[in-house]
């Protein structure tokens with residue numbers, strides 16, 4: 001075991017918080033069986049304690065210990081996509097405390113594929129509760145430096161696993177009810193989930209009572225105001241904002257003509273590449289002090305659905 005992994009495991013054992021790289025985004029991890037440690041996650045994130053956390057484990061066998069029931073859909077999806085960017089919502093076992101589940105009778109479980117996350121989980125043995133390692137409502141971190149910048153003072157250590165390969169959060173599928181539902185589009189394309197289950201998996205709207213903050217309007221948001229535009233709207237919108245004196249950032253797939261006078265952020269034109277670049281780009285917009293982001297989204301298929309979802313939430317009206 002490497003020194004870093006050993007230090008991370010030691011920190012978890014004494015109730016500390018760690019910055020944990022995963023293939024999706026960096027997590028803010030704590031021993032899921034230690035209620036005090038779990039409460040610290042909420043305090044550091046500034047997240048309401050009723051919002052449940054995902055428990056990360058080393059294997060599907062370990063996941064089943066946290067589940068009170070393991071339906072055939074869970075088994076099929078775990079076999080197809082674990083380790084990987086998929087979170088399953090199942091009925092909880094007594095291992096999953098109210099602190100982790102926000103008092104719900106279900107628990108979110110995920111076996112990540114990132115080699116460092118796997119090494120930590122295997123050496124630790126138990127479950128690691130980890131939300132994305134950002135302050136509540138803000139952009140998720142995709143590098144160790146993002147975590148250090150935002151939460152550095154509040155964590156024991158940040159493991160550096162390089163830039164995240166997927167770049168958006170896991171796909172969340174709720175298999176705890178009568179019919180599977182998609183709670184959050186993410187790194188596993190909805191089409192692939194539907195293919196494995198052999199049925200349609202509806203995306204639940206924000207109007208439901210599911211307590212998933214990733215489903216709130218205005219989430220994943222940079223400080224700059226963000227607007228979604230089509231490639232055709234880009235030029236006139238940019239000129240209008242520039243004429244009003246705004247410092248304008250444009251995020252658009254390679255190949256879309258960039259208006260003059262804007263700060264251009266070209267992202268890969270394929271959906272996976274766009275996803276990988278998304279959050280680092282939004283952070284860079286803020287780091288450069290730009291006021292306005294005009295974003296040309298990818299098509300809403302494959303992982304592109306997750307990108308469109310995050311851009312839409314980043315563009316939602318902010319609360320008071």
Ligand code: TXA
Nearest residue numbers: 024027052053106107108131132169170211212213214
């Ligand atoms: O890719 C990911 O999922 C990352 C990495 C670190 O694994 N984690 C992540 O965690 O995005 P977080 O807390 O930022 O988002 C998890 C989402 C939240 O919207 C939460 O409410 C929802 O999962 N969730 C967790 N447990 C749930 C449950 N029992 N029922 C419904 N939603 C749940």
Ligand code: MG
Nearest residue numbers: 131132140214
């Ligand atoms: Mg999050």
